[in-house]
Amino acid sequence: xxxxxxxxxxxxxxxxxxxxxxxxxxxxxxxxxxxxxxxxxxxxxxxxxxxxxxxxxxxxxxxxxxxxxxxxxxxxxxxxxxxxxxxxxxxxxxxxxxxxxxxxxxxxxxxxxxxxxxxxxxxxxxxxxxxxxxxxxxxxxxxxxxxxxxxxxxxxxxxxxxxxxxxxxxxxxxxxxxx
Amino acid sequence: xxxxxxxxxxxxxxxxxxxxxxxxxxxxxxxxxxxxxxxxxxxxxxxxxxxxxxxxxxxxxxxxxxxxxxxxxxxxxxxxxxxxxxxxxxxxxxxxxxxxxxxxxxxxxxxxxxxxxxxxxxxxxxxxxxxxxxxxxxxxxxxxxxxxxxxxxxxxxxxxxxxxxxxxxxxxxxxxxxx
Numbered sequence: 001x002x003x004x005x006x007x008x009x010x011x012x013x014x015x016x017x018x019x020x021x022x023x024x025x026x027x028x029x030x031x032x033x034x035x036x037x038x039x040x041x042x043x044x045x046x047x048x049x050x051x052x053x054x055x056x057x058x059x060x061x062x063x064x065x066x067x068x069x070x071x072x073x074x075x076x077x078x079x080x081x082x083x084x085x086x087x088x089x090x091x092x093x094x095x096x097x098x099x100x101x102x103x104x105x106x107x108x109x110x111x112x113x114x115x116x117x118x119x120x121x122x123x124x125x126x127x128x129x130x131x132x133x134x135x136x137x138x139x140x141x142x143x144x145x146x147x148x149x150x151x152x153x154x155x156x157x158x159x160x161x162x163x164x165x166x167x168x169x170x171x172x173x174x175x176x177x178x179x
Numbered sequence: 180x181x182x183x184x185x186x187x188x189x190x191x192x193x194x195x196x197x198x199x200x201x202x203x204x205x206x207x208x209x210x211x212x213x214x215x216x217x218x219x220x221x222x223x224x225x226x227x228x229x230x231x232x233x234x235x236x237x238x239x240x241x242x243x244x245x246x247x248x249x250x251x252x253x254x255x256x257x258x259x260x261x262x263x264x265x266x267x268x269x270x271x272x273x274x275x276x277x278x279x280x281x282x283x284x285x286x287x288x289x290x291x292x293x294x295x296x297x298x299x300x301x302x303x304x305x306x307x308x309x310x311x312x313x314x315x316x317x318x319x320x321x322x323x324x325x326x327x328x329x330x331x332x333x334x335x336x337x338x339x340x341x342x343x344x345x346x347x348x349x350x351x352x353x354x355x356x357x358x
Contacts, residue, residue, distance in 0.1 A: 006243035006250055006320050017195050017203055019219040022295060024196055024203050029245060032320050040198040041246045042221055044295070064185035065293040066208060067220045071185055072293060079294075108338020110346060113291040113298055114244040114251060115258075116201060116223070121343070141185050141211050157354040159287020164300070164343040167289060171350040175336040 006032055008039070021045075021079070044119035048090040049077035049165045051173045052102055052126040057146040058170070059098050059129075064141070065162075072162045073145065075169050077121070078137075086122035092134065094126055098144050099133035102126030107172050112164060123169045125176075185211055187218070200224075200258070223298035227269040228256035228344045230352045231281060231305040236325040237349070238277050238308075243320070244341075251341045252324065254348050256300070257316075265301035271313065273305055277323050278312035281305030286351050291343060302348045304355075 012028040023043040030036055052059040052075070060073045078093035080086065087104055095101050107123040136142060147155075155161055156170040191207040202222040209215050231238040231254070239252045257272035259265065266283055274280050286302040315321060326334075334340055335349040 006241070006322075007248075008243055008245045010245075017205075019205060020217065022203075022219045022221070024201075026196075026198060027245070031318060032243075035318070037318050038199065039245045040201045042201070042295070047294075062185070064187055064211075065290075066187045066189075066206070066218045067295060067297045068290055068293045068299075069186075070293075074293075077294075110338065110343045111244075111247055111341055112343050113296070114247045114249075114253075114342050115226075115256075116221070116246060117292070117296075118246045119292060120247075123338070139210055139214070139216050143185075157351060159289065159302070159351065162290055163293050164289045164291050164347055168343055168347045168350070171347070171354070172336060172338065175350070 042117040046080045046120045048122045049075050050094050050124045050126050051169045056149050058152040060145045062143040074166045090124045095134040096136045100129040101132040103128040125173050221296040225259045225299045227301045229273050229303045230348045235328050237331040239324045241322040253345045269303045274313040275315045279308040280311040282307040304352050
């Protein structure tokens with residue numbers, strides 16, 4: 001079989017659910033070998049996450065995550081609104097979740113789980129923080145915490161954060177600082 | 180408001196869709212302030228991913244990812260079968276996707292995107308690889324590639340991989356090697 005063209009061709013799109021946040025499709029696709037199968041896909045608007053440093057402290061957000069029934073400690077993050085650029089989304093989310101705005105630098109972007117979703121997360125670092133709070137979303141309840149940057153790197157390295165974007169953001173930023 | 184209890188309490192579970200891979204729930208929940216809202220949640224069986232080193236080369240898998248309509252270069256990975264331990268799943272996926280089995284070491288685990296899914300990914304490293312191929316899933320078409328380990332670290336650091344688990348797995352393993 002030709003491994004030069006691995007593309008799966010959509011032969012029929014079916015939207016199963018359109019919610020407030022997610023759209024679920026079950027599409028029929030033709031595989032490279034000609035066989036048809038189905039793919040279940042979660043369409044997501046995309047998101048941002050911010051590695052915000054106040055001196056040698058990292059700002060983290062404590063929140064409850066319903067899908068995993070756990071409180072987590074994550075870097076500030078949030079989803080893109082329609083028409084919003086990643087940078088303005090990052091500034092808005094940082095202000096809503098921590099009260100600060102900062103000087104943003106783009107760190108990179110990645111798909112959180114490309115096996116079943118198109119969610120793309122843009123990572124920024126933020127420095128030179130200035131107090132400029134915005135009201136948070138009315139269904140978000142957050143607590144802001146600060147931990148030493150070296151402790152954040154150690155925790156990311158040891159797998160002590162619960163989510164991928166927090167550990168990856170910290171380790172990417174740590175690499176830039178080390179270079 | 181009491182930020183000591185951020186938990187959202189489920190008042191009504193509704194399964195919208197049960198597919199081959201995903202289950203979509205739209206649950207009614209009570210927020211910490213007493214207001215009710217809905218949460219859209221993707222239930223996933225969980226997955227494993229493997230940082231497999233053959234000498235100073237990293238094994239990567241080239242594949243087409245339908246949700247993002249792109250070919251990606253990722254570390255070998257796959258979802259847990261019912262009753263399977265993460266370790267046996269990692270060994271099976273490594274054999275199916277690369278043809279090798281290896282000596283596994285647990286690196287850590289993380290939720291890929293806890294804002295809307297409970298997918299938990301277990302990360303392993305693999306060394307001392309021995310050829311022991313298993314047939315791959317019949318809807319998977321893969322090409323195995325090797326890149327120098329130092330190049331893999333650089334690419335992860337620069338955000339050149341498309342997905343979170345690949346970059347995070349490499350950077351976590353790199354930190355262990357560096358210590």
